[in-house]
Amino acid sequence: xxxxxxxxxxxxxxxxxxxxxxxxxxxxxxxxxxxxxxxxxxxxxxxxxxxxxxxxxxxxxxxxxxxxxxxxxxxxxxxxxxxxxxxxxxxxxxxxxxxxxxxxxxxxxxxxxxxxxxxxxxxxxxxxxxxxxxxxxxxxxxxxxxxxxxxxxxxxxxxxxxxxxxxxxxxxxxxxxxxxxxxxxxxxxxxxxxxxxxxxxxxxxxxxxxxxxxxxxxxxxxxxxxxxxxxxxxxxxxxxxxxxxxxxxxxxxxxxxxxxxxxxxxxxxxxxxxxxxxxxxxxxxxxxxxxxxxxxxxxxxxxxxxxxxxxxxxxxxxxxxxxxxxxxxxxxxxxxxxxxxxxxxxxxxxxxxxxxxxxxxx
Amino acid sequence: xxxxxxxxxxxxxxxxxxxxxxxxxxxxxxxxxxxxxxxxxxxxxxxxxxxxxxxxxxxxxxxxxxxxxxxxxxxxxxxxxxxxxxxxxxxxxxxxxxxxxxxxxxxxxxxxxxxxxxxxxxxxxxxxxxxxx
Numbered sequence: 001x002x003x004x005x006x007x008x009x010x011x012x013x014x015x016x017x018x019x020x021x022x023x024x025x026x027x028x029x030x031x032x033x034x035x036x037x038x039x040x041x042x043x044x045x046x047x048x049x050x051x052x053x054x055x056x057x058x059x060x061x062x063x064x065x066x067x068x069x070x071x072x073x074x075x076x077x078x079x080x081x082x083x084x085x086x087x088x089x090x091x092x093x094x095x096x097x098x099x100x101x102x103x104x105x106x107x108x109x110x111x112x113x114x115x116x117x118x119x120x121x122x123x124x125x126x127x128x129x130x131x132x133x134x135x136x137x138x139x140x141x142x143x144x145x146x147x148x149x150x151x152x153x154x155x156x157x158x159x160x161x162x163x164x165x166x167x168x169x170x171x172x173x174x175x176x177x178x179x180x181x182x183x184x185x186x187x188x189x190x191x192x193x194x195x196x197x198x199x200x201x202x203x204x205x206x207x208x209x210x211x212x213x214x215x216x217x218x219x220x221x222x223x224x225x226x227x228x229x230x231x232x233x234x235x236x237x238x239x240x241x242x243x244x245x246x247x248x249x250x251x252x253x254x255x256x257x258x259x260x261x262x263x264x265x266x267x268x269x270x271x272x273x274x275x276x277x278x279x280x281x282x283x284x285x286x287x288x289x290x291x292x293x294x295x296x297x298x299x300x301x302x303x304x305x306x307x308x309x310x311x312x313x314x315x316x317x318x319x320x321x322x323x324x325x326x327x328x329x330x331x332x333x334x335x336x337x338x339x340x341x342x343x344x345x346x347x348x349x350x351x352x353x354x355x356x357x358x359x360x361x362x
Numbered sequence: 363x364x365x366x367x368x369x370x371x372x373x374x375x376x377x378x379x380x381x382x383x384x385x386x387x388x389x390x391x392x393x394x395x396x397x398x399x400x401x402x403x404x405x406x407x408x409x410x411x412x413x414x415x416x417x418x419x420x421x422x423x424x425x426x427x428x429x430x431x432x433x434x435x436x437x438x439x440x441x442x443x444x445x446x447x448x449x450x451x452x453x454x455x456x457x458x459x460x461x462x463x464x465x466x467x468x469x470x471x472x473x474x475x476x477x478x479x480x481x482x483x484x485x486x487x488x489x490x491x492x493x494x495x
Contacts, residue, residue: 032402225401225428292425294430314404
């Protein structure tokens with residue numbers, strides 16, 4: 001099991017450590033996942049997300065290469081823009097969902113922890129003939145997320161840079177707490193906030209400084225459970241749940257990420273999928289009958305299993321029993337009903353609009 | 363000293379349920395160690411009043427942010443009351459595990475033998491120490 005630079009800090013803070021994507025990370029601190037969740041919605045939370053992979057791409061052919069290997073048109077990105085995208089195989093199945101940062105002289109590509117080795121190997125295999133460098137910076141950089149309506153005012157106490165000028169989905173390269181850092185006004189919670197890239201050697205000191213700086217505003221350290229419930233309410237996909245090699249991006253309703261006017265690996269296969277009527281769709285649903293729908297639970301219509309739950313829980317913010325599921329396309333409409341098999345018992349659910357929680361960005 | 367709370371008036375199952383007998387009624391809940399292991403409780407699926415529960419068999423389900431866990435009935439009998447407060451405020455299981463009872467039963471004739479098979483508080487405390495480390 002790998003450890004982030006903050007492992008001992010989490011243990012000292014009473015973090016309940018679990019293995020996630022090969023890393024030892026806190027699923028919660030003593031405050032508990034619900035308190036942590038509400039802290040992010042109302043104040044701020046800090047997450048150790050250093051399990052995420054960070055690749056650096058530079059060189060004369062970096063732009064040409066990046067256009068080819070992911071679905072978003074990077075020609076639409078200005079300096080310091082950040083954007084979500086997908087890596088696809090030739091057959092249009094999803095390798096990973098990623099975040100791109102256009103920096104001064106290079107690109108930063110953020111990938112999921114579980115897919116880091118797979119992504120790097122696949123990207124490297126595509127570099128033949130391109131004049132570029134592709135380097136895994138994951139061990140030198142520590143990635144943290146500071147999320148919540150008070151994120152800006154807290155982080156501002158540790159830098160002279162004017163953070164109010166950093167727009168949503170843009171990045172800043174700046175001096176933070178005495179070292180060079182990158183911050184993206186991005187996140188995975190549905191709140192305003194920053195994802196921070198700092199030198200791994202400064203991680204512990206910075207974590208403590210940030211917690212001290214945010215104490216008066218109610219900043220809390222948050223674990224994986226709160227991260228999951230926050231992203232779930234905002235209907236952000238989690239690889240392995242709403243996105244996977246077995247789910248095409250259109251049925252996952254990620255078609256908005258695809259720039260059809262350019263070429264990219266997987267485009268031909270994805271275009272074929274686009275021209276066909278979708279067989280199944282990702283939906284958001286609310287339980288009509290009280291029950292917690294959990295991932296992998298079957299979806300049934302008239303006793304026949306037709307799909308499965310990809311994520312589900314009782315939403316802490318909305319206080320409703322909600323879920324996401326892959327169901328046959330005719331059940332994709334808002335208002336459609338089906339059963340979720342909860343420990344074998346059919347419990348009625350109704351399709352509702354996504355996202356459950358409307359993100360509140362600046 | 364244990365980081366968990368215990369209540370001397372109950373007997374405990376090795377699966378961390380408690381039962382307290384008052385006259386001809388047995389009340390069932392889960393221990394402080396159980397609620398801590400579960401993490402934040404968000405819903406409790408209780409048996410129907412009138413249902414029969416059997417010692418050693420699942421009688422309810424407690425849903426936390428983490429997972430769904432069976433509540434194994436420590437005693438057999440007919441359910442005469444369920445704790446309606448758990449519906450609106452399931453968090454009381456975390457806050458006051460020895461007050462946040464799940465259901466009450468009119469025990470079956472096997473009660474004495476079932477209670478004898480459960481642990482007293484000192485034995486249970488040692489059991490928790492053993493499984494918590």
